[in-house]
Amino acid sequence: MAPDDGRRSDGPAHDRPAGAARSGVATEALYAVRLRGLTVDFRIGVHAHELDSAQRVRVDVTVEVMRPDGGFQEDYRRVYCYERLAKGIRALAAGGHIRLVETLADRIAELALADPRAHRAEVTVEKLDVFPDAEGAGVTATLRRDG
Numbered sequence: 001m002a003p004d005d006g007r008r009s010d011g012p013a014h015d016r017p018a019g020a021a022r023s024g025v026a027t028e029a030l031y032a033v034r035l036r037g038l039t040v041d042f043r044i045g046v047h048a049h050e051l052d053s054a055q056r057v058r059v060d061v062t063v064e065v066m067r068p069d070g071g072f073q074e075d076y077r078r079v080y081c082y083e084r085l086a087k088g089i090r091a092l093a094a095g096g097h098i099r100l101v102e103t104l105a106d107r108i109a110e111l112a113l114a115d116p117r118a119h120r121a122e123v124t125v126e127k128l129d130v131f132p133d134a135e136g137a138g139v140t141a142t143l144r145r146d147g
Contacts, residue, residue: 029067030119033080036060040090043097044104044127051097056128057104058136059089063112064120080115088114101125105141113145120144 038061041054063085068078088111098104105125112121121143126136 028119030064031067033063033065033082033085034061035082035085035089038086038089039128040093042093042104044099044101046099054093055130057093057101057138058124058126058128059108060124061085061089061108061112062122063118065115066117066119068117080117084115085112101127101138102141105139106143109141109143113143118145 038059040057040059042057043054044050044057045055063080065080072078089108092098092104092107092111098107105123108123108125109121112118112123122140123142124138124140126138128136130137
């Protein structure tokens with residue numbers, strides 16, 4: 001019997017199909033879609049001076065998405081649409097006053113998970129003009145699809 005040299009008979013990872021683990025057990029095959037630095041004017045905040053005017057808000061979103069069976073095949077319909085996500089965020093800005101950045105982050109995460117292929121969404125929302133000596137102030141919220 002040959003000594004075990006650490007190599008497996010099922011070959012290196014790049015030889016296996018996406019989602020196939022070394023043990024032969026399938027794992028979730030995900031890819032990440034990112035929308036970074038989207039700056040939108042939101043009516044947001046709890047203070048009196050925040051009720052009358054919009055504030056610049058920077059939004060970063062990472063969405064983990066299930067890979068399509070059979071790959072992307074250069075087919076736009078088989079991928080998660082970050083353009084739709086950006087339009088949805090802009091629509092939220094037009095939807096009226098939001099009191100908390102936490103609420104906004106949750107709404108964006110829910111929007112990101114509206115696509116049934118989306119598995120997990122991480123959203124960072126930062127008000128950019130709160131403190132003169134800080135780049136931004138905000139939160140990061142993460143939502144994961146049940147099941």
